[in-house]
Amino acid sequence: MRRLERLYHLAEADNLMSILEHGLMSAERLLDLVGISEPERRALLRGHRPDCVRLSKSVLIRDQRPMPPSALARALEDGLEPADWYALLNSHVFLWPDRDRMERQRQACGGRPQALLTFDAEALLGRFGSEAFMSPINSGNARRKPARRGLETLVPYCVWQQEGWPTGQRTRRPAEVLFRCPLPVQAPYLIDIINP
Numbered sequence: 001m002r003r004l005e006r007l008y009h010l011a012e013a014d015n016l017m018s019i020l021e022h023g024l025m026s027a028e029r030l031l032d033l034v035g036i037s038e039p040e041r042r043a044l045l046r047g048h049r050p051d052c053v054r055l056s057k058s059v060l061i062r063d064q065r066p067m068p069p070s071a072l073a074r075a076l077e078d079g080l081e082p083a084d085w086y087a088l089l090n091s092h093v094f095l096w097p098d099r100d101r102m103e104r105q106r107q108a109c110g111g112r113p114q115a116l117l118t119f120d121a122e123a124l125l126g127r128f129g130s131e132a133f134m135s136p137i138n139s140g141n142a143r144r145k146p147a148r149r150g151l152e153t154l155v156p157y158c159v160w161q162q163e164g165w166p167t168g169q170r171t172r173r174p175a176e177v178l179f180r181c182p183l184p185v186q187a188p189y190l191i192d193i194i195n196p
Contacts, residue, residue, distance in 0.1 A: 004121035006191070007095040007177055008102040013113035013196055018058040024117070024183040027061045027090040034059055045090045046083040052112075066108070066141040075142050077150030085149070089140060092133070092154075092178040095119065101138070101175060113196040121177075123188045125157060131181040132157035134174040136165055154178060 011019055019025075022033060031041050034055045044053065049064045069082040076085060096102040106114055125132055133154040137147040152166045157177075164170035183189065 004097050004125070004173075004177070006099075007097055007119040007121045007124060008099060009093070009095045009117045009119070010102060010105050010109065010114045011117060012052070012060045012062070013115050014060050015058060016115045016193075016195060018056075019115075019117075019185055022182065023185055024093045024179075026093050026180070026182075029182060030055060030059050030061060046087045048082065048086065064140065066143050068142070071146060072142040075146035075149055077148055078152075080150060088154075092180055093183055094140070095177045095179070097121065097174055097177050115196065116192075116194040117185065117190065118192045118194075119183075119189050120191055124183065125177075127189070128179055128181055128183065129157045131179050133178045133180075134160040135176040135178060136172060136174060138175050139178075 009024060011024075018033075025033065028045055031044060036044065036055065044061070048067065048069050049061070050068075051065075052060050052063045054060050064086065067082075067086070072082045072085060076082070096105065102116070106116075133156055135154055137149065137153065139149060139153060155165060160174070165172060185193075
């Protein structure tokens, strides 16, 4: 299994001030940060976001256009509903272990300015590995011929290190690295920020 060296996160440029102050946070934690209460909170976490949603001047959460409920429902296993998958993903911070995948994400953002944060994978996983998960697929895309996804799609980092994917395959690199916790945007974890 190849060692991960760099992890990349694309952020809306408008979010950079908040990220520098609070770290990288999941959509769920961002709702806590700005004080969104029920029922709007539930709708944002368990519903489909066809467009970006501005929570405050410095917090914008991304759309989920590549995951419309009808397409996502056909790809889900283990009795999961689209709302369950949205809630699961909204509780994580996403990083790309591959620069090419990150560039595809940047293109998907259209003309919206994006800040690129580059992290030292070894430092980040060494400190926050107990909160990390590996995904063999782009878990936020259910278009075209979507990969099946369910309760075993997100593999805990420690399990992935020892056993590889549930199929037993050990050589395939993850498509995404996800964290359940906020991530500090500072040394020794952060390597670089490119702000447009």
